[in-house]
Amino acid sequence: MAFPSISTPYRVSDRLIKPILVAETESGVTLTRALGSASKREFKLTWPVMTSANKATLETYYNTNAGGSDTWTHPDTATSYTVAFVEDSLSFESVGGKYWTCTLRLKQV
DSSP, X not given: OBSOOOXXXXXEEEEEEXXXXXXXXXXXXXXXXXXXXXXXXXXXXXXXXXXXXXXXXXXXXXXXXXXXXXXXXXXTTOOEEEEEESSSOXXXXXXXXXXXXXXXXEEEO
């Protein structure tokens, strides 16, 4: 099952993550090394205005898929990623009537 077909996020932030190990020796020298060879991405999706129907679809998707991974396609690059939700909650804020704001983060797995 792929990420639900709802309105395209207004903003997508893309962060490249390369895990590193940092250690300091007794003499004060800092040592670093990469943890693995692959970089991963984290995405922040923002909807400043989302309809109640899209909110309901996203809530259902979250309840079904939180804790697992799924395929998400970046709306600007059309690149598909296997991702998981970063947070263990999904928040919405009413912006009047039947409209909501939502920001969520996905991490490449």
